[in-house]
Amino acid sequence: MSALVSVLSSRLFDASGSTLDPELRSATKPEFGHYQSNLALRLANQLGQPPREVAARLVAALKVDDLCEPPAIAGPGFINLTVRSDVLAAAVNARTAFAPRGERVVVDYSQPNVAKQMHVGHLRSTVIGDSVCNVLQYVGYEVIRQNHVGDWGTQYGMMIEQLLEEGLDAETLDLQGLQKLYERSRRHFDSDSAFADLARLRVVALQTGDPATRANWQHMVDVSLADFEQVYARLGSALTRDDVVGESAYNDDLPVIVAELEQDGLLTESDGASCAFLPGYVGRDGLPLPVIVRKSDGGFGYSATDLAAIRHRVQDLDAQRIVYVVDHRQALHFEMIFALSRAASWLPSTTTAEHVSFGTVLGPGGKPFKTRDGGTVKLTTLLDEAVERADKILEERGVADRTEIAQAVGIGAVKYSDLSSDRDNDYVFDLDRMVAMSGNTGPYLQYAHARLTRLLSNAGEPSGAVTLLDHPVEQRLALLLTGFDDTVVQVAETLQPHRLCTYLYELAAALSVFYEQCPVLKSEGETRASRINLCAATRQVLQDGLGLLGIAAPDAM
RNA sequence: GCGCCAGUAGCUCAGCUGGAUAGAGCGUCGGACUUCUAAUCCGUUGGUCGCAGGUUCGAGUCCUGCCUGGCGCGCCA
Numbered sequence A: 001m002s003a004l005v006s007v008l009s010s011r012l013f014d015a016s017g018s019t020l021d022p023e024l025r026s027a028t029k030p031e032f033g034h035y036q037s038n039l040a041l042r043l044a045n046q047l048g049q050p051p052r053e054v055a056a057r058l059v060a061a062l063k064v065d066d067l068c069e070p071p072a073i074a075g076p077g078f079i080n081l082t083v084r085s086d087v088l089a090a091a092v093n094a095r096t097a098f099a100p101r102g103e104r105v106v107v108d109y110s111q112p113n114v115a116k117q118m119h120v121g122h123l124r125s126t127v128i129g130d131s132v133c134n135v136l137q138y139v140g141y142e143v144i145r146q147n148h149v150g151d152w153g154t155q156y157g158m159m160i161e162q163l164l165e166e167g168l169d170a171e172t173l174d175l176q177g178l179q180k181l182y183e184r185s186r187r188h189f190d191s192d193s194a195f196a197d198l199a200r201l202r203v204v205a206l207q208t209g210d211p212a213t214r215a216n217w218q219h220m221v222d223v224s225l226a227d228f229e230q231v232y233a234r235l236g237s238a239l240t241r242d243d244v245v246g247e248s249a250y251n252d253d254l255p256v257i258v259a260e261l262e263q264d265g266l267l268t269e270s271d272g273a274s275c276a277f278l279p280g281y282v283g284r285d286g287l288p289l290p291v292i293v294r295k296s297d298g299g300f301g302y303s304a305t306d307l308a309a310i311r312h313r314v315q316d317l318d319a320q321r322i323v324y325v326v327d328h329r330q331a332l333h334f335e336m337i338f339a340l341s342r343a344a345s346w347l348p349s350t351t352t353a354e355h356v357s358f359g360t361v362l363g364p365g366g367k368p369f370k371t372r373d374g375g376t377v378k379l380t381t382l383l384d385e386a387v388e389r390a391d392k393i394l395e396e397r398g399v400a401d402r403t404e405i406a407q408a409v410g411i412g413a414v415k416y417s418d419l420s421s422d423r424d425n426d427y428v429f430d431l432d433r434m435v436a437m438s439g440n441t442g443p444y445l446q447y448a449h450a451r452l453t454r455l456l457s458n459a460g461e462p463s464g465a466v467t468l469l470d471h472p473v474e475q476r477l478a479l480l481l482t483g484f485d486d487t488v489v490q491v492a493e494t495l496q497p498h499r500l501c502t503y504l505y506e507l508a509a510a511l512s513v514f515y516e517q518c519p520v521l522k523s524e525g526e527t528r529a530s531r532i533n534l535c536a537a538t539r540q541v542l543q544d545g546l547g548l549l550g551i552a553a554p555d556a557m
Numbered sequence B: 001g002c003g004c005c006a007g008u009a010g011c012u013c014a015g016c017u018g019g020a021u022a023g024a025g026c027g028u029c030g031g032a033c034u035u036c037u038a039a040u041c042c043g044u045u046g047g048u049c050g051c052a053g054g055u056u057c058g059a060g061u062c063c064u065g066c067c068u069g070g071c072g073c074g075c076c077a
Helices: A003-016 A041-045 A051-061 A086-092 A120-138 A155-168 A177-192 A193-208 A213-236 A248-265 A304-317 A328-343 A379-396 A402-419 A431-435 A442-459 A472-481 A482-493 A498-517 A525-549
Strands: A024-026 A033-035 A072-074 A078-081 A106-110 A142-146 A266-271 A273-282 A288-294 A321-325 A352-356
Touching: A003 A024, A003 A033, A003 A041, A003 A086, A024 A472, A041 A051, A041 A078, A051 A072, A051 A442, A072 A328, A078 A352, A078 A431, A086 A472, A086 A482, A086 A525, A120 A142, A120 A213, A120 A321, A120 A352, A120 A379, A120 A402, A120 A482, A120 A525, A155 A177, A155 A193, A155 A213, A177 A193, A177 A213, A193 A213, A193 A472, A213 A402, A248 A273, A248 A442, A273 A328, A288 A304, A288 A328, A304 A321, A304 A525, A328 A352, A328 A431, A328 A482, A379 A402, A379 A431, A402 A442, A402 A498, A402 A525, A442 A498, A472 A525, A482 A498, A482 A525
Parallel strands: A106 A142, A106 A321, A321 A352
Antiparallel strands: A024 A033, A033 A078, A072 A078, A266 A273, A273 A288
């Protein structure tokens, strides 16, 4: 919480003589001042007295003359506060970093699959996950990123068996070759039971560590990870190979998971599979719904891997908070995994587990995103198109040296569009709207930042402090600046990056109004110096905010 | 059948966890550029917050029941 808001809150708290939350909120309209409190309405209800009388007593007891203009009572009993402009100026100048909070959070995101190109489906997890990590880090968490790559299971047995049968050398296959190999092996597996048996044996060889099988598998993993890294670099994601802890990493833990569940009496044999039945979960037929830990063929399903991952993250990584950035279709799965982990005591009450779910990216017309022939659209293709659009617009503007800027604007537009509305909603991937330079878009924010950069480079060295805030538009801008940390804290709690987007958009809009109405370089004396510093503070917040979203802020565009 | 999520202006979306006359952008129409970058700003137009009850000083927000759409519900992840 910003110093200003917390001080005002505690003053209200002291004046009320009650334990009620002062409910200090931003004023809904400029004519209501800067902040409002609804405390009098609450108190009046509790005391059975007229709200305006309670408000009057509250205002009389309230000591804020060192911070605010005289408080006003309005409407049914709202208390409106207007911060003194010198206090506001001081608050703008007083930005401080968050202290480390001594808590560790594990964020599981991106999760592409080995031997498959990354597609739109991976965009959201990667973009939201990066942003969530940045925000958590900013407010003082120690963040551990975990890329739970899909690199284990029957499909790799299939693929290796197919590879051997065709006499191919794994070394010659790139990612696209692997994807084709997968498709061939899938068809073969489905149509030839003898091959299917061989493939299953190959899975056993893989899981028990047969050297030749492992070597082929390792090659597939290496090729895939190298490709993912290129996409991450393109996206500006912070993910590296060090963050990859794929499903295979838990192979040795899976029997232990089963043993511990058995020991706790949580496992039941059902149709040959080892299942955990949790109270309250019923399936389509009204029958109890299991978590299948070990399949009837003796293999382990993804539930076992997810359980092992939780166990590892608590016991070895010492996580106080675990976050899963995974699409909303897996909501039930995670609910059950979390419940079972609690029952098995892998997830103690001191550790929270959250599923940060998100909606689907849809193609044109709100239909599933597919190419004309029904294939999946590669993520890199979409990014190329976005950069191309950005480049065209920059060209029309006569911008020189466009290559890097077009990257920043195109990729930034895609990422911003992904982050700017509530994660739970589906959205249509519409490049025209994303790259639009007006409205709540990435380019609009980047433009505000670039404008300020230009202005500041013409202004000379900023002298440091904001000292004057005479114009209402300056005050509006300053007030917004003091709200940055509160907004980021909210995002760290709710894990909803769109709140930060909304904030930054309002800030950029307020800046544009200021820019229209308040000359900076053409003004003189203290006004000029103060406005330059207000611009510098705004630029810093825009830069920090875009940084938290994982979006580049070019100096010119 | 059960569960999760969503339904707010013609379109795309906010709405700060129950507060004042529900806000932006796009679109429409009209205005402001020898610019501190007009990729901007100002004005205009636009809503039965899916429907019906309930809770209370006060509901887009909370509770119940419906309607519509998306998704999920035993060995894929």
